[in-house]
Amino acid sequence: MPFSSQQPHKKNLKDHTCQVMANQNVGNQLYILTLKTNDPDGFYCRAGQFVMIDMPTPVFYFRRPMSVLAVHDDGRFDVFYKVHGQGTQIMAQWQPGIEIQVLGPLGNTFTPPTEPETALLIGGGIGIAPLYMLGQEIKNRTENRTPNCYYGVRSHQEVGLKDSLEAQFGSKCLHLSSDDGSVGFHGNVGDLLKQNRERVQAAKEAYICGPTVMMEACFQLLREMNPAIRVEVSLEERMPCGTGACTGCVVFRSDQPLPSKVCVEGPVFDATTLIWRPSAPLSPEENIVCSR
Protein backbone atom coordinates (compact mmCIF):
# COMPACT_ATOMS: atom_id res chain seq x y z
CA MET A 1 0.00 0.00 0.00
CA PRO A 2 1.48 3.41 -0.88
CA PHE A 3 2.17 5.56 2.13
CA SER A 4 -0.09 8.37 1.12
CA SER A 5 -2.58 10.26 3.19
CA GLN A 6 -6.15 9.09 3.28
CA GLN A 7 -8.90 11.08 1.70
CA PRO A 8 -10.97 13.34 3.91
CA HIS A 9 -14.47 12.37 4.94
CA LYS A 10 -16.11 15.12 2.97
CA LYS A 11 -19.68 14.10 3.57
CA ASN A 12 -19.33 14.80 7.28
CA LEU A 13 -18.37 18.45 6.86
CA LYS A 14 -20.79 20.73 8.67
CA ASP A 15 -20.83 24.09 10.34
CA HIS A 16 -21.64 22.83 13.82
CA THR A 17 -23.28 25.02 16.41
CA CYS A 18 -21.44 23.96 19.55
CA GLN A 19 -21.72 24.71 23.21
CA VAL A 20 -18.60 25.23 25.28
CA MET A 21 -18.70 22.54 27.96
CA ALA A 22 -15.32 23.27 29.53
CA ASN A 23 -12.25 25.36 28.86
CA GLN A 24 -9.61 24.07 31.20
CA ASN A 25 -6.20 25.64 31.77
CA VAL A 26 -3.80 22.67 31.83
CA GLY A 27 -0.41 24.36 31.77
CA ASN A 28 1.47 27.47 30.81
CA GLN A 29 -0.93 29.13 28.32
CA LEU A 30 -2.30 25.66 27.49
CA TYR A 31 -6.00 24.85 27.42
CA ILE A 32 -8.30 21.96 26.62
CA LEU A 33 -11.54 23.24 25.12
CA THR A 34 -14.42 20.79 25.30
CA LEU A 35 -17.24 21.45 22.84
CA LYS A 36 -20.55 19.72 22.24
CA THR A 37 -22.34 19.93 18.93
CA ASN A 38 -26.10 20.35 18.84
CA ASP A 39 -26.21 18.29 15.65
CA PRO A 40 -28.25 15.13 16.32
CA ASP A 41 -25.76 13.17 14.23
CA GLY A 42 -23.01 14.18 16.64
CA PHE A 43 -19.46 15.01 15.68
CA TYR A 44 -17.14 12.60 13.96
CA CYS A 45 -13.57 12.98 12.82
CA ARG A 46 -10.36 11.02 12.39
CA ALA A 47 -6.87 11.58 13.73
CA GLY A 48 -5.11 14.29 11.76
CA GLN A 49 -8.27 16.16 10.83
CA PHE A 50 -8.96 19.61 12.20
CA VAL A 51 -11.76 22.11 12.78
CA MET A 52 -12.10 25.84 12.12
CA ILE A 53 -13.35 27.59 15.26
CA ASP A 54 -15.21 30.87 14.83
CA MET A 55 -14.80 33.82 17.16
CA PRO A 56 -18.34 34.69 18.32
CA THR A 57 -17.99 38.39 17.64
CA PRO A 58 -19.23 40.69 14.88
CA VAL A 59 -15.68 42.00 14.56
CA PHE A 60 -13.87 40.41 11.65
CA TYR A 61 -11.66 37.50 12.58
CA PHE A 62 -10.70 34.41 10.71
CA ARG A 63 -11.68 31.15 12.24
CA ARG A 64 -8.85 29.39 14.03
CA PRO A 65 -7.68 26.00 12.77
CA MET A 66 -7.37 23.56 15.66
CA SER A 67 -6.39 19.91 15.78
CA VAL A 68 -8.90 17.64 17.42
CA LEU A 69 -7.55 15.90 20.52
CA ALA A 70 -10.39 13.48 21.21
CA VAL A 71 -13.93 12.71 20.09
CA HIS A 72 -16.57 11.36 22.47
CA ASP A 73 -19.73 9.41 21.68
CA ASP A 74 -22.17 12.03 22.93
CA GLY A 75 -21.24 14.77 20.44
CA ARG A 76 -18.50 16.20 22.63
CA PHE A 77 -14.98 16.71 21.34
CA ASP A 78 -11.81 18.28 22.70
CA VAL A 79 -9.26 20.59 21.16
CA PHE A 80 -5.88 21.38 22.71
CA TYR A 81 -4.59 24.90 22.17
CA LYS A 82 -1.96 27.34 23.30
CA VAL A 83 -2.56 31.06 23.71
CA HIS A 84 -0.20 32.87 21.38
CA GLY A 85 -2.22 35.58 19.64
CA GLN A 86 -5.37 37.69 19.70
CA GLY A 87 -7.67 34.86 18.65
CA THR A 88 -6.49 32.37 21.22
CA GLN A 89 -6.53 35.11 23.88
CA ILE A 90 -10.25 35.50 23.16
CA MET A 91 -10.72 31.73 23.27
CA ALA A 92 -9.07 31.48 26.68
CA GLN A 93 -11.82 33.74 28.08
CA TRP A 94 -14.66 31.49 26.95
CA GLN A 95 -16.88 30.20 29.73
CA PRO A 96 -19.02 27.05 29.68
CA GLY A 97 -22.41 27.65 28.10
CA ILE A 98 -21.53 30.00 25.27
CA GLU A 99 -22.24 28.94 21.69
CA ILE A 100 -19.69 28.99 18.91
CA GLN A 101 -19.65 27.82 15.29
CA VAL A 102 -17.22 25.07 14.41
CA LEU A 103 -16.62 24.02 10.81
CA GLY A 104 -15.41 20.48 10.47
CA PRO A 105 -14.08 17.94 10.17
CA LEU A 106 -11.56 19.24 7.65
CA GLY A 107 -8.46 17.85 6.01
CA ASN A 108 -7.11 14.36 5.56
CA THR A 109 -6.00 11.72 8.03
CA PHE A 110 -2.91 9.72 8.95
CA THR A 111 -2.32 6.43 7.16
CA PRO A 112 -2.66 3.67 9.75
CA PRO A 113 0.64 1.93 10.57
CA THR A 114 1.32 -1.56 9.27
CA GLU A 115 3.20 -2.38 12.49
CA PRO A 116 1.48 -0.59 15.38
CA GLU A 117 3.95 -1.61 18.10
CA THR A 118 7.00 -0.28 16.29
CA ALA A 119 5.33 2.91 15.01
CA LEU A 120 6.77 6.16 16.35
CA LEU A 121 4.51 9.09 17.25
CA ILE A 122 6.71 12.18 17.63
CA GLY A 123 5.16 15.36 18.97
CA GLY A 124 6.35 18.83 19.83
CA GLY A 125 4.30 21.34 21.85
CA ILE A 126 0.60 21.40 20.98
CA GLY A 127 1.43 19.21 17.97
CA ILE A 128 0.81 16.29 20.29
CA ALA A 129 -2.99 16.64 19.86
CA PRO A 130 -3.49 14.68 16.60
CA LEU A 131 -0.91 12.09 17.73
CA TYR A 132 -2.81 11.50 20.95
CA MET A 133 -5.88 10.79 18.83
CA LEU A 134 -3.85 8.63 16.45
CA GLY A 135 -2.65 6.60 19.43
CA GLN A 136 -6.27 6.04 20.43
CA GLU A 137 -7.23 5.01 16.90
CA ILE A 138 -4.36 2.56 16.67
CA LYS A 139 -5.29 1.00 20.00
CA ASN A 140 -8.96 0.75 19.01
CA ARG A 141 -8.11 -1.01 15.76
CA THR A 142 -5.51 -3.37 17.11
CA GLU A 143 -6.85 -4.55 20.46
CA ASN A 144 -4.71 -2.13 22.44
CA ARG A 145 -1.40 -2.57 20.67
CA THR A 146 0.38 0.62 21.73
CA PRO A 147 2.80 2.65 19.61
CA ASN A 148 5.71 4.55 21.12
CA CYS A 149 5.15 8.25 21.71
CA TYR A 150 8.03 10.72 21.93
CA TYR A 151 6.97 14.11 23.18
CA GLY A 152 9.18 17.15 23.46
CA VAL A 153 8.32 20.29 25.43
CA ARG A 154 10.20 23.29 26.77
CA SER A 155 9.54 22.57 30.45
CA HIS A 156 7.28 20.61 32.79
CA GLN A 157 4.82 23.54 32.70
CA GLU A 158 4.16 22.89 29.03
CA VAL A 159 3.36 19.18 29.06
CA GLY A 160 -0.32 19.90 29.58
CA LEU A 161 -1.56 16.43 28.80
CA LYS A 162 0.80 14.39 30.97
CA ASP A 163 -1.86 12.35 32.75
CA SER A 164 -3.82 11.74 29.55
CA LEU A 165 -0.68 10.74 27.68
CA GLU A 166 0.36 8.34 30.43
CA ALA A 167 -3.10 6.78 30.33
CA GLN A 168 -2.99 6.56 26.53
CA PHE A 169 0.48 5.19 25.98
CA GLY A 170 1.50 3.85 29.40
CA SER A 171 4.80 4.66 31.08
CA LYS A 172 6.56 2.05 28.90
CA CYS A 173 5.65 3.67 25.60
CA LEU A 174 5.60 7.35 26.59
CA HIS A 175 8.96 9.11 26.33
CA LEU A 176 9.11 12.76 27.41
CA SER A 177 11.83 15.28 26.86
CA SER A 178 12.16 18.88 28.00
CA ASP A 179 14.56 21.60 26.96
CA ASP A 180 15.26 22.54 30.60
CA GLY A 181 15.32 18.99 31.93
CA SER A 182 12.41 19.65 34.31
CA VAL A 183 10.54 16.63 33.02
CA GLY A 184 11.76 13.48 31.25
CA PHE A 185 14.92 13.46 29.18
CA HIS A 186 16.98 16.67 29.30
CA GLY A 187 17.18 17.86 25.68
CA ASN A 188 14.99 18.15 22.63
CA VAL A 189 12.92 15.39 21.12
CA GLY A 190 15.55 14.79 18.42
CA ASP A 191 18.14 14.08 21.11
CA LEU A 192 15.63 11.74 22.70
CA LEU A 193 15.25 9.84 19.43
CA LYS A 194 19.02 9.48 19.19
CA GLN A 195 18.94 7.86 22.63
CA ASN A 196 16.42 5.36 21.27
CA ARG A 197 18.28 4.40 18.12
CA GLU A 198 17.23 0.74 18.30
CA ARG A 199 13.56 1.62 18.38
CA VAL A 200 13.98 4.05 15.51
CA GLN A 201 15.78 1.43 13.45
CA ALA A 202 13.07 -1.14 14.15
CA ALA A 203 10.22 1.18 13.13
CA LYS A 204 8.48 0.99 9.79
CA GLU A 205 6.43 4.15 10.22
CA ALA A 206 6.71 7.44 12.04
CA TYR A 207 4.25 10.30 12.48
CA ILE A 208 5.43 13.78 13.42
CA CYS A 209 3.52 16.89 14.43
CA GLY A 210 4.94 20.03 15.96
CA PRO A 211 6.78 23.21 14.97
CA THR A 212 8.07 23.07 11.38
CA VAL A 213 11.73 23.31 12.42
CA MET A 214 11.27 20.39 14.80
CA MET A 215 9.45 18.31 12.18
CA GLU A 216 12.13 18.83 9.56
CA ALA A 217 14.93 18.05 12.03
CA CYS A 218 13.20 14.91 13.28
CA PHE A 219 12.47 13.73 9.74
CA GLN A 220 16.12 14.13 8.71
CA LEU A 221 17.24 12.37 11.86
CA LEU A 222 14.88 9.45 11.34
CA ARG A 223 16.04 9.00 7.76
CA GLU A 224 19.68 9.05 8.84
CA MET A 225 19.08 6.36 11.43
CA ASN A 226 16.59 4.34 9.38
CA PRO A 227 16.60 5.12 5.62
CA ALA A 228 13.62 2.81 5.00
CA ILE A 229 11.30 4.44 7.53
CA ARG A 230 8.14 5.99 6.15
CA VAL A 231 7.27 9.32 7.70
CA GLU A 232 4.09 11.34 7.71
CA VAL A 233 4.02 14.87 9.06
CA SER A 234 1.01 16.96 9.99
CA LEU A 235 1.65 20.56 8.99
CA GLU A 236 0.45 23.74 10.58
CA GLU A 237 -0.04 26.79 8.37
CA ARG A 238 -1.93 30.06 8.52
CA MET A 239 -5.40 29.20 7.26
CA PRO A 240 -7.81 32.00 6.39
CA CYS A 241 -10.52 29.58 5.21
CA GLY A 242 -9.65 25.93 5.89
CA THR A 243 -11.77 24.83 2.94
CA GLY A 244 -9.44 25.13 -0.04
CA ALA A 245 -10.83 28.46 -1.18
CA CYS A 246 -8.08 30.99 -0.50
CA THR A 247 -4.86 29.13 -1.46
CA GLY A 248 -3.18 30.84 1.47
CA CYS A 249 -1.87 27.77 3.31
CA VAL A 250 0.20 26.06 0.66
CA VAL A 251 3.27 23.88 0.87
CA PHE A 252 5.64 23.06 -1.98
CA ARG A 253 6.14 19.37 -2.82
CA SER A 254 8.60 17.63 -5.07
CA ASP A 255 5.98 15.38 -6.67
CA GLN A 256 3.43 18.10 -7.47
CA PRO A 257 3.69 20.74 -10.20
CA LEU A 258 1.90 23.36 -8.08
CA PRO A 259 1.95 24.03 -4.34
CA SER A 260 -0.51 21.92 -2.32
CA LYS A 261 -3.18 23.37 -0.09
CA VAL A 262 -2.47 22.21 3.45
CA CYS A 263 -6.15 22.51 4.41
CA VAL A 264 -7.58 20.11 1.81
CA GLU A 265 -4.63 18.11 0.46
CA GLY A 266 -3.18 17.88 3.98
CA PRO A 267 -2.55 18.64 6.75
CA VAL A 268 -0.92 15.18 6.68
CA PHE A 269 1.75 14.70 4.01
CA ASP A 270 4.35 12.10 3.14
CA ALA A 271 7.47 13.84 4.49
CA THR A 272 9.68 12.66 1.61
CA THR A 273 7.67 14.78 -0.83
CA LEU A 274 7.95 18.06 1.10
CA ILE A 275 10.22 20.88 0.03
CA TRP A 276 10.96 22.35 3.43
CA ARG A 277 12.64 25.53 2.18
CA PRO A 278 11.39 26.32 -1.32
CA SER A 279 13.04 28.96 -3.48
CA ALA A 280 11.03 31.72 -5.12
CA PRO A 281 9.18 30.29 -8.12
CA LEU A 282 8.50 33.64 -9.79
CA SER A 283 10.70 36.45 -11.06
CA PRO A 284 10.29 39.94 -9.53
CA GLU A 285 8.71 41.18 -12.78
CA GLU A 286 5.89 38.76 -12.25
CA ASN A 287 5.11 40.18 -8.84
CA ILE A 288 1.37 40.20 -8.56
CA VAL A 289 0.36 42.36 -5.67
CA CYS A 290 -3.38 42.66 -5.79
CA SER A 291 -4.72 39.50 -7.36
CA ARG A 292 -5.67 36.26 -5.79
Next chain:
Amino acid sequence: MLSVKLNDITFSSPLLNASGCFNPELFNTMAPLNESMGGVVTKTVTQEPRPGNLQQRTVELPGIGMLNSIGLQNPGLNYFLETEVLMLAQYGVKIILSLSATSIEGFGTMVEIVTNHPNGHWVDAIEINLSCPNVAKGGVDFGISPGRVKACTEATVQASKCPVFAKLTPNITSILPVAEAAIEGGASAISAINTVVGCSIDIKNKKPYLNRISGGYSGPGIKPIALHAIWQIHHHFPETPIIGIGGISSANDVLEFMMAGASLVQIGTQSFRNPMIFSKIHQDLMAYGQSEGLQHLTDLTGCAHSQKMKRQSLIQ
Protein backbone atom coordinates in the same frame (compact mmCIF):
# COMPACT_ATOMS: atom_id res chain seq x y z
CA MET B 1 -37.57 38.06 -6.57
CA LEU B 2 -33.81 37.81 -6.36
CA SER B 3 -33.08 36.91 -9.97
CA VAL B 4 -30.99 39.30 -12.04
CA LYS B 5 -30.90 39.55 -15.82
CA LEU B 6 -27.63 40.86 -17.15
CA ASN B 7 -27.25 40.86 -20.94
CA ASP B 8 -28.79 37.52 -21.88
CA ILE B 9 -27.82 35.78 -18.68
CA THR B 10 -30.35 35.26 -15.92
CA PHE B 11 -28.71 34.83 -12.54
CA SER B 12 -31.00 33.14 -10.01
CA SER B 13 -29.52 35.28 -7.25
CA PRO B 14 -27.43 38.46 -7.13
CA LEU B 15 -24.84 36.68 -5.01
CA LEU B 16 -21.61 35.52 -6.59
CA ASN B 17 -18.29 34.68 -5.03
CA ALA B 18 -15.31 36.91 -5.63
CA SER B 19 -12.59 35.32 -7.72
CA GLY B 20 -10.11 33.27 -5.72
CA CYS B 21 -12.34 33.15 -2.66
CA PHE B 22 -14.41 30.02 -3.13
CA ASN B 23 -13.88 26.30 -3.49
CA PRO B 24 -16.79 24.86 -5.52
CA GLU B 25 -16.18 21.46 -3.95
CA LEU B 26 -18.09 22.89 -0.99
CA PHE B 27 -21.22 22.34 -3.07
CA ASN B 28 -20.70 18.63 -2.40
CA THR B 29 -20.77 19.02 1.33
CA MET B 30 -22.89 22.10 1.91
CA ALA B 31 -25.75 21.36 -0.42
CA PRO B 32 -27.95 24.47 -0.15
CA LEU B 33 -25.03 26.67 -1.09
CA ASN B 34 -25.50 26.47 -4.87
CA GLU B 35 -29.17 27.38 -4.46
CA SER B 36 -28.23 30.70 -2.91
CA MET B 37 -25.53 31.62 -5.41
CA GLY B 38 -26.36 33.04 -8.81
CA GLY B 39 -23.07 31.90 -10.23
CA VAL B 40 -19.49 31.00 -9.55
CA VAL B 41 -16.57 33.17 -10.52
CA THR B 42 -13.54 30.96 -11.04
CA LYS B 43 -10.17 31.54 -9.49
CA THR B 44 -8.26 33.60 -12.05
CA VAL B 45 -6.91 31.36 -14.80
CA THR B 46 -3.75 32.14 -16.76
CA GLN B 47 -2.75 30.48 -20.02
CA GLU B 48 0.04 28.48 -18.39
CA PRO B 49 0.07 27.01 -14.86
CA ARG B 50 1.41 29.35 -12.18
CA PRO B 51 2.87 28.26 -8.82
CA GLY B 52 2.08 31.55 -7.09
CA ASN B 53 4.15 33.18 -4.37
CA LEU B 54 6.12 31.77 -1.47
CA GLN B 55 4.70 31.86 2.02
CA GLN B 56 3.68 34.04 3.82
CA ARG B 57 0.76 34.69 1.50
CA THR B 58 -1.89 36.05 3.83
CA VAL B 59 -2.13 38.29 6.90
CA GLU B 60 -5.18 38.64 9.09
CA LEU B 61 -6.05 42.22 10.01
CA PRO B 62 -8.38 41.74 12.97
CA GLY B 63 -11.54 43.77 12.68
CA ILE B 64 -10.92 45.09 9.19
CA GLY B 65 -9.98 42.21 6.89
CA MET B 66 -6.86 40.68 5.45
CA LEU B 67 -3.96 41.05 3.06
CA ASN B 68 -3.18 38.46 0.44
CA SER B 69 -0.41 37.94 -2.05
CA ILE B 70 -1.26 34.52 -3.43
CA GLY B 71 0.23 35.36 -6.82
CA LEU B 72 -2.43 33.82 -9.05
CA GLN B 73 -1.59 30.19 -8.33
CA ASN B 74 -3.61 28.18 -10.84
CA PRO B 75 -3.24 25.07 -12.97
CA GLY B 76 -3.61 26.88 -16.29
CA LEU B 77 -6.29 27.29 -18.95
CA ASN B 78 -6.05 23.81 -20.42
CA TYR B 79 -6.64 22.15 -17.05
CA PHE B 80 -9.57 24.49 -16.45
CA LEU B 81 -11.20 23.58 -19.76
CA GLU B 82 -10.51 19.86 -19.49
CA THR B 83 -11.42 19.38 -15.83
CA GLU B 84 -12.63 22.26 -13.70
CA VAL B 85 -15.31 23.62 -15.99
CA LEU B 86 -16.97 20.20 -16.14
CA MET B 87 -16.92 19.93 -12.37
CA LEU B 88 -18.55 23.36 -12.12
CA ALA B 89 -21.13 22.57 -14.79
CA GLN B 90 -22.61 19.73 -12.75
CA TYR B 91 -23.78 22.17 -10.07
CA GLY B 92 -26.08 24.07 -12.39
CA VAL B 93 -24.73 27.52 -11.56
CA LYS B 94 -23.65 30.16 -14.04
CA ILE B 95 -19.93 30.00 -14.70
CA ILE B 96 -17.94 33.21 -14.92
CA LEU B 97 -14.38 32.53 -16.03
CA SER B 98 -11.87 34.93 -14.51
CA LEU B 99 -8.97 35.40 -16.91
CA SER B 100 -5.64 37.10 -16.70
CA ALA B 101 -2.78 37.52 -19.16
CA THR B 102 0.56 39.26 -19.23
CA SER B 103 0.01 40.94 -22.61
CA ILE B 104 -2.91 42.57 -24.41
CA GLU B 105 -2.80 39.91 -27.13
CA GLY B 106 -2.68 37.27 -24.41
CA PHE B 107 -6.27 38.07 -23.38
CA GLY B 108 -7.48 37.55 -26.96
CA THR B 109 -5.47 34.35 -27.35
CA MET B 110 -6.91 32.86 -24.18
CA VAL B 111 -10.47 33.68 -25.13
CA GLU B 112 -9.96 32.12 -28.57
CA ILE B 113 -8.79 28.95 -26.85
CA VAL B 114 -11.94 28.99 -24.69
CA THR B 115 -14.20 29.70 -27.66
CA ASN B 116 -12.72 26.90 -29.75
CA HIS B 117 -12.59 24.29 -27.00
CA PRO B 118 -15.38 21.67 -26.90
CA ASN B 119 -16.03 22.51 -23.23
CA GLY B 120 -15.86 26.28 -23.79
CA HIS B 121 -19.64 26.56 -24.18
CA TRP B 122 -20.05 25.94 -20.43
CA VAL B 123 -18.58 29.38 -19.76
CA ASP B 124 -21.43 31.88 -19.39
CA ALA B 125 -19.32 35.02 -19.02
CA ILE B 126 -15.72 36.13 -18.79
CA GLU B 127 -14.37 38.47 -16.13
CA ILE B 128 -11.00 39.93 -17.03
CA ASN B 129 -8.69 40.49 -14.11
CA LEU B 130 -6.83 43.67 -14.98
CA SER B 131 -4.86 43.80 -11.72
CA CYS B 132 -2.01 41.84 -13.16
CA PRO B 133 1.36 42.93 -14.48
CA ASN B 134 1.94 43.86 -18.09
CA VAL B 135 5.31 42.23 -18.66
CA ALA B 136 6.00 44.35 -21.76
CA LYS B 137 5.62 47.48 -19.63
CA GLY B 138 7.95 46.37 -16.84
CA GLY B 139 5.30 44.75 -14.71
CA VAL B 140 2.96 47.71 -14.34
CA ASP B 141 -0.65 46.63 -13.89
CA PHE B 142 -2.88 46.88 -16.96
CA GLY B 143 -5.65 48.23 -14.77
CA ILE B 144 -4.12 51.63 -14.05
CA SER B 145 -3.97 52.74 -17.70
CA PRO B 146 -7.22 53.61 -19.50
CA GLY B 147 -5.57 52.86 -22.84
CA ARG B 148 -4.50 49.39 -21.82
CA VAL B 149 -7.81 48.66 -20.06
CA LYS B 150 -9.59 49.51 -23.29
CA ALA B 151 -7.19 47.42 -25.38
CA CYS B 152 -7.43 44.36 -23.09
CA THR B 153 -11.22 44.63 -23.00
CA GLU B 154 -11.43 44.98 -26.78
CA ALA B 155 -9.14 42.00 -27.34
CA THR B 156 -11.31 39.89 -25.04
CA VAL B 157 -14.66 41.07 -26.40
CA GLN B 158 -13.64 40.51 -30.03
CA ALA B 159 -12.67 36.90 -29.35
CA SER B 160 -15.54 36.08 -26.99
CA LYS B 161 -18.94 34.63 -27.68
CA CYS B 162 -20.16 35.51 -24.19
CA PRO B 163 -20.42 38.75 -22.20
CA VAL B 164 -17.21 40.23 -20.80
CA PHE B 165 -16.98 41.86 -17.39
CA ALA B 166 -14.00 44.10 -16.65
CA LYS B 167 -12.76 43.89 -13.07
CA LEU B 168 -11.24 47.21 -12.10
CA THR B 169 -8.58 48.08 -9.60
CA PRO B 170 -9.16 50.84 -7.03
CA ASN B 171 -5.43 51.57 -6.90
CA ILE B 172 -5.76 54.62 -9.10
CA THR B 173 -6.58 58.29 -8.52
CA SER B 174 -10.06 58.04 -10.07
CA ILE B 175 -11.78 54.89 -11.23
CA LEU B 176 -13.84 56.78 -13.83
CA PRO B 177 -11.29 56.91 -16.69
CA VAL B 178 -10.65 53.16 -16.51
CA ALA B 179 -14.38 52.44 -16.18
CA GLU B 180 -15.02 54.54 -19.27
CA ALA B 181 -12.20 52.74 -21.09
CA ALA B 182 -13.67 49.35 -20.25
CA ILE B 183 -17.08 50.45 -21.49
CA GLU B 184 -15.57 51.80 -24.69
CA GLY B 185 -13.73 48.50 -25.08
CA GLY B 186 -17.08 46.73 -25.10
CA ALA B 187 -17.41 45.43 -21.54
CA SER B 188 -20.93 44.27 -20.74
CA ALA B 189 -20.47 45.08 -17.07
CA ILE B 190 -17.96 46.50 -14.62
CA SER B 191 -16.79 44.47 -11.64
CA ALA B 192 -15.57 46.81 -8.93
CA ILE B 193 -13.47 46.79 -6.92
CA ASN B 194 -10.45 44.51 -6.81
CA THR B 195 -8.33 44.58 -3.65
CA VAL B 196 -6.66 47.73 -2.35
CA VAL B 197 -2.89 47.55 -2.19
CA GLY B 198 -1.62 47.43 1.37
CA CYS B 199 1.17 46.34 3.69
CA SER B 200 1.54 45.12 7.26
CA ILE B 201 4.72 44.89 9.35
CA ASP B 202 5.54 42.23 11.91
CA ILE B 203 7.03 44.38 14.68
CA LYS B 204 8.32 41.35 16.58
CA ASN B 205 10.48 40.21 13.67
CA LYS B 206 10.92 43.71 12.18
CA LYS B 207 9.86 42.75 8.66
CA PRO B 208 6.76 42.71 6.47
CA TYR B 209 4.44 39.78 7.10
CA LEU B 210 4.04 39.06 3.40
CA ASN B 211 6.89 37.48 1.49
CA ARG B 212 6.10 39.91 -1.33
CA ILE B 213 6.01 42.84 1.13
CA SER B 214 2.67 44.24 -0.06
CA GLY B 215 -0.56 42.57 -1.03
CA GLY B 216 -4.23 43.05 -1.71
CA TYR B 217 -6.30 44.40 1.18
CA SER B 218 -9.82 43.02 1.36
CA GLY B 219 -12.59 42.66 3.92
CA PRO B 220 -14.95 44.96 5.82
CA GLY B 221 -12.45 47.85 5.84
CA ILE B 222 -12.63 48.40 2.07
CA LYS B 223 -16.43 48.59 1.86
CA PRO B 224 -16.61 52.41 1.86
CA ILE B 225 -13.92 52.56 -0.84
CA ALA B 226 -15.89 50.10 -2.98
CA LEU B 227 -19.18 51.92 -2.43
CA HIS B 228 -17.59 55.20 -3.46
CA ALA B 229 -16.27 53.61 -6.67
CA ILE B 230 -19.63 52.04 -7.49
CA TRP B 231 -21.47 55.26 -6.77
CA GLN B 232 -19.20 57.15 -9.12
CA ILE B 233 -19.41 54.59 -11.91
CA HIS B 234 -23.19 54.35 -11.69
CA HIS B 235 -23.55 58.11 -11.54
CA HIS B 236 -21.51 58.65 -14.71
CA PHE B 237 -22.46 55.48 -16.61
CA PRO B 238 -25.96 54.59 -15.37
CA GLU B 239 -26.62 52.23 -18.29
CA THR B 240 -23.64 49.99 -17.47
CA PRO B 241 -24.38 47.12 -15.09
CA ILE B 242 -22.07 46.95 -12.07
CA ILE B 243 -21.00 43.90 -10.10
CA GLY B 244 -20.21 45.27 -6.65
CA ILE B 245 -17.30 43.83 -4.69
CA GLY B 246 -15.60 44.91 -1.50
CA GLY B 247 -16.10 43.88 2.12
CA ILE B 248 -19.64 42.54 1.85
CA SER B 249 -20.57 40.66 5.02
CA SER B 250 -24.35 40.87 5.30
CA ALA B 251 -27.63 41.43 3.48
CA ASN B 252 -27.52 45.06 4.57
CA ASP B 253 -24.16 45.41 2.87
CA VAL B 254 -25.63 43.92 -0.32
CA LEU B 255 -28.48 46.43 -0.15
CA GLU B 256 -26.00 49.29 0.21
CA PHE B 257 -24.13 48.11 -2.87
CA MET B 258 -27.33 47.77 -4.87
CA MET B 259 -28.61 51.17 -3.80
CA ALA B 260 -25.26 52.64 -4.85
CA GLY B 261 -25.66 51.12 -8.30
CA ALA B 262 -24.76 47.43 -8.31
CA SER B 263 -26.92 44.78 -9.97
CA LEU B 264 -24.95 41.80 -8.73
CA VAL B 265 -22.45 41.47 -5.91
CA GLN B 266 -19.48 39.28 -5.13
CA ILE B 267 -18.56 38.06 -1.66
CA GLY B 268 -14.98 37.15 -0.89
CA THR B 269 -13.17 37.54 2.39
CA GLN B 270 -16.22 37.09 4.61
CA SER B 271 -16.85 33.67 3.05
CA PHE B 272 -13.48 32.55 4.40
CA ARG B 273 -14.87 33.07 7.86
CA ASN B 274 -18.25 31.60 7.01
CA PRO B 275 -18.66 29.60 3.81
CA MET B 276 -22.42 29.45 4.46
CA ILE B 277 -22.66 33.25 4.26
CA PHE B 278 -24.32 33.02 0.83
CA SER B 279 -27.26 31.06 2.26
CA LYS B 280 -27.65 33.44 5.19
CA ILE B 281 -27.58 36.56 3.01
CA HIS B 282 -29.95 34.95 0.50
CA GLN B 283 -32.48 34.29 3.27
CA ASP B 284 -32.12 37.79 4.65
CA LEU B 285 -32.54 39.39 1.21
CA MET B 286 -35.70 37.36 0.62
CA ALA B 287 -37.07 38.51 3.96
CA TYR B 288 -36.18 42.12 3.16
CA GLY B 289 -37.80 41.94 -0.27
CA GLN B 290 -40.98 40.51 1.19
CA SER B 291 -41.16 43.06 3.96
CA GLU B 292 -40.64 45.90 1.45
CA GLY B 293 -43.09 44.39 -1.05
CA LEU B 294 -40.47 44.29 -3.78
CA GLN B 295 -41.07 42.36 -7.00
CA HIS B 296 -37.44 42.45 -8.01
CA LEU B 297 -34.55 43.27 -5.74
CA THR B 298 -32.83 44.92 -8.70
CA ASP B 299 -35.50 47.62 -8.53
CA LEU B 300 -33.24 48.98 -5.82
CA THR B 301 -30.24 49.30 -8.12
CA GLY B 302 -29.06 52.89 -7.99
CA CYS B 303 -32.09 54.03 -5.98
CA ALA B 304 -29.92 55.97 -3.55
CA HIS B 305 -28.96 58.24 -6.42
CA SER B 306 -32.55 59.20 -7.13
CA GLN B 307 -33.14 59.75 -3.41
CA LYS B 308 -30.22 62.09 -3.45
CA MET B 309 -31.67 63.89 -6.43
CA LYS B 310 -35.01 64.19 -4.65
CA ARG B 311 -33.37 65.67 -1.59
CA GLN B 312 -31.47 68.12 -3.71
CA SER B 313 -34.62 69.21 -5.47
CA LEU B 314 -36.36 69.75 -2.11
CA ILE B 315 -33.51 71.95 -1.00
CA GLN B 316 -33.72 73.97 -4.17
